[in-house]
Amino acid sequence: MGSTPQGIALTPSATRAYVANRGSNTVSVIDTATNTVTATIPTGNGPTFVAASPDGSRAYVTINVDGLVSVIDTATNTILTEIAVAGASVVALTPDGTRAYVSGQTTNTVSVIDTATNTVTTTVPVEDGPIGLAITPDGTRAYVACIAANTVDVINTATNTVTASVPVGITPILLSAAPNGGHVYVTNVGNSTVSVIDTATNAVTATIGVSAQPRFTVVSPNGIHAYVANAEPDTVSVIDTATNAVVENIDFGAGPTGIAFTPDGTHAYVTNTDAGTVGVLATTVIPDQGSMAGGTTVTLTGHNLANATAVNFGTARGVITANTATSLTATSPAGSGAVPVTVTTAGGTGTLGQFYYRPGPVLTGISPAAGPVAGSDDEIVITGRNLAGALNVYFGTTRAVIQAVTDTQITVRAAAAPAPGPGTVTVTTPGGTTQGLSYTYLDPPAVTAITPSAGPTHGGTEVTISGTGLAAAEQVTFNGTPVSFTVVSDTTLNAATPPSGAEGPVNVTVTSPVGTATGSFTYLTQPEV
Numbered sequence: 001m002g003s004t005p006q007g008i009a010l011t012p013s014a015t016r017a018y019v020a021n022r023g024s025n026t027v028s029v030i031d032t033a034t035n036t037v038t039a040t041i042p043t044g045n046g047p048t049f050v051a052a053s054p055d056g057s058r059a060y061v062t063i064n065v066d067g068l069v070s071v072i073d074t075a076t077n078t079i080l081t082e083i084a085v086a087g088a089s090v091v092a093l094t095p096d097g098t099r100a101y102v103s104g105q106t107t108n109t110v111s112v113i114d115t116a117t118n119t120v121t122t123t124v125p126v127e128d129g130p131i132g133l134a135i136t137p138d139g140t141r142a143y144v145a146c147i148a149a150n151t152v153d154v155i156n157t158a159t160n161t162v163t164a165s166v167p168v169g170i171t172p173i174l175l176s177a178a179p180n181g182g183h184v185y186v187t188n189v190g191n192s193t194v195s196v197i198d199t200a201t202n203a204v205t206a207t208i209g210v211s212a213q214p215r216f217t218v219v220s221p222n223g224i225h226a227y228v229a230n231a232e233p234d235t236v237s238v239i240d241t242a243t244n245a246v247v248e249n250i251d252f253g254a255g256p257t258g259i260a261f262t263p264d265g266t267h268a269y270v271t272n273t274d275a276g277t278v279g280v281l282a283t284t285v286i287p288d289q290g291s292m293a294g295g296t297t298v299t300l301t302g303h304n305l306a307n308a309t310a311v312n313f314g315t316a317r318g319v320i321t322a323n324t325a326t327s328l329t330a331t332s333p334a335g336s337g338a339v340p341v342t343v344t345t346a347g348g349t350g351t352l353g354q355f356y357y358r359p360g361p362v363l364t365g366i367s368p369a370a371g372p373v374a375g376s377d378d379e380i381v382i383t384g385r386n387l388a389g390a391l392n393v394y395f396g397t398t399r400a401v402i403q404a405v406t407d408t409q410i411t412v413r414a415a416a417a418p419a420p421g422p423g424t425v426t427v428t429t430p431g432g433t434t435q436g437l438s439y440t441y442l443d444p445p446a447v448t449a450i451t452p453s454a455g456p457t458h459g460g461t462e463v464t465i466s467g468t469g470l471a472a473a474e475q476v477t478f479n480g481t482p483v484s485f486t487v488v489s490d491t492t493l494n495a496a497t498p499p500s501g502a503e504g505p506v507n508v509t510v511t512s513p514v515g516t517a518t519g520s521f522t523y524l525t526q527p528e529v
Contacts, residue, residue: 001037001278002026005271007049007090008258008278011056011074017260017269018059018072019278020047027061027070028278029077030269032262035280039077044068049090049258053115054097062088062102069102071118081118085111090133090174092142094157101142101155103130110144112160122160126153132174136181136199143184143197145172152186152195154202164202168195178219178226178241185226185239187214191415192401194228196244206244209392210237211402212413215257221265222327224299225286229256229270233404236270238286240297246391247297248287248430249405253279264326265301285341285353289389289430292357294334296430300343300352301327307345313355314339358431359386366425370440370472372514375416379403382410382427382437389430395439396423417441420469443469445512447519454522459499465510465519466492472512478521479506497521 002021005028010017016038017030027047029039046065052058052074059072067086070079087106093099093115100113103126110130112122129148135141135157142155145168152172154164169188172195177184183205184197192214196206212232219226219241226239230249236256238248253272256279261268268281283301290296298318300311306325311318316333323329328343335357342351363384371378380400382393388407393400400412410427417423425437447467455461465476471490476483478498485495493510500506500523508519 001028001276002040003276004273005276005278006257006273007047007062008260008269008271009050009052009059010260010262010269011052011059012054012263013056014262014264016074017278018050018052018061018074019258019271020050020061021276022046022048022064023276027059027072030278032269041072041077041079043070043079044082048088051091051093051100053093054095058115060091060093060100062091064088064105069100069113083113083118083120085113085120089131092133092135094135094139095137096139099157101133101135101157103133103144105129105131105147108146110142110155124155124160124162126155126162127151127165132172132186134175134177134184136177136184137179138181141199143175143177143186145175145186147171147173147189150190152184152197166197166202166204168197168204169193169207173214174216176216176218176226179221179223183219183241185217185219185228187217187228189213189215194226194239208239208244208246209399209401210239210246211235211249216259218259218261218268220283220301221261221263222301224327225283227259227268227283229259231255231257231273233402234272235405236281248289249389249391249402250281251389252281253277264303282353285355287430288353289356289358290332291430291432292334292336292359293432294332296332297321297329298332298341298355299327299329300341302343302350302352304345304347304350305343308343309346310342310344312340312342312344356430358389358429360432361386361390361427361429361434363425363427363434363436366437366439368513369438370442370513371414373417373420373441373443375414376514377413380412380414380439382412382425383408384410384427384434386431387427387429390427391430392426392428394423394426395441396421398423398441414439414441440472442472442512442514444515445469445473445510445517447508447510447517450508450519450521453520454524455497456526457500457503457523458526459497461497463495463497463521464492465495465508467510467517467519469512469514469517470510472514473510474513475509475511477507477509477511480509497523
């Protein structure tokens with residue numbers, strides 16, 4: 001693969017994948033039968049995202065830095081023409097292939113290209129910073145993520161006018177429409193969430209917490225799961241679209257960004273931007289891990305599954321709850337270790353994949369155990385056992401953002417809490433949910449008064465420091481000299497002044513885990529006879 005692969009698109013037949021390599025100014029062509037690169041196409045500066053035409057004859061690539069859309073003939077893997085679109089970010093085609101919509105991040109517009117003439121026929125003004133763009137399966141609307149406005153604009157493709165602006169999360173970046181057109185899923189980088197927009201009402205009906213730095217999201221062809229590439233912890237989150245809950249975090253390559261599904265839903269291709277690779281994700285058993293006690297709802301995707309008579313997890317029988325020719329839902333039985341998942345129909349028995357039974361998580365420590373009520377980007381490390389695949393971490397009722405996970409450690413970032421105070425640390429993994437630690441949200445300290453405000457240079461003056469957020473004070477200093485102190489309440493500290501070598505005002509600084517606050521005390525020289 002080239003350097004910094006980002007966007008990826010499969011041809012409708014899924015025989016080839018086209019990958020935009022932003023760092024090397026190329027497009028790689030992957031033969032999906034052999035999973036090898038069969039062609040490398042030089043492009044302009046900054047190829048970013050790709051879309052394939054419905055008939056598979058063309059691939060459209062946004063060349064972000066040069067402000068172009070390159071049109072590739074997939075029969076010859078050569079560039080047929082280049083269309084000027086300033087700030088070209090994401091391209092999407094209408095279902096009939098007659099038009100391509102391109103977001104222009106630097107121009108706050110969406111350009112509409114006539115694919116017969118390869119010319120821009122309309123430019124639609126949208127809100128600030130359009131990047132992500134998706135067209136509904138019926139072709140009637142285009143949804144545009146406006147990163148600077150924290151909104152998604154809705155374009156009526158019949159009139160090419162904006163008909164709605166939907167407030168979403170912080171810094172929305174990319175989005176996709178469900179196969180049935182009922183919902184649009186939007187990744188919000190600023191607060192590591194996915195907003196779910198109901199396309200009938202153009203209102204957000206759910207906000208789902210995912211891991212750090214979410215990028216592309218795509219819904220599986222059967223509509224059962226939405227997949228989110230999380231660039232920072234190197235995972236792919238899997239969301240159950242019925243419950244809007246994350247059911248699995250799959251460890252993947254470095255910096256996963258773009259995702260494209262095969263039409264049968266059994267595999268997804270994921271660009272690993274930091275690694276310069278494309279990974280192939282098997283999606284035949286989702287989730288592929290769960291509790292040793294059983295009870296995990298598992299979706300199996302494949303072929304010839306109709307009228308299944310049995311689903312086995314190893315030698316234990318699961319309970320079938322839904323069944324079609326291409327999809328089967330079952331509840332896992334109790335078990336342990338890694339076991340094959342098999343499906344039995346009148347036509348025989350086939351293995352669809354593996355299922356991993358996970359023991360319940362155990363927590364042993366957290367550091368630091370306190371932070372600002374406004375949240376922080378500082379890393380918080382939770383230690384324990386059986387933490388691999390962690391789905392969620394909560395401090396009280398506030399979801400923490402997962403940054404990295406191993407079997408013995410979870411690194412998170414604390415989001416803002418509604419109020420200061422302690423909260424129970426709750427960790428959910430495929431093996432279960434556990435608690436037992438505490439994290440305290442703190443207000444930053446503030447000093448409003450020091451009484452008395454003056455005293456002799458030889459020290460020893462008993463003072464009362466008044467303010468807020470003082471209960472968590474770790475240090476009190478007078479002109480940089482630490483002193484002993486007593487916490488009376490969150491609004492009061494008692495301390496004694498140290499000696500000073502000179503008269504005059506000095507800073508009195510109170511330090512807590514979430515900041516410092518400063519007041520003033522004046523040293524006076526004793527009168528002499």
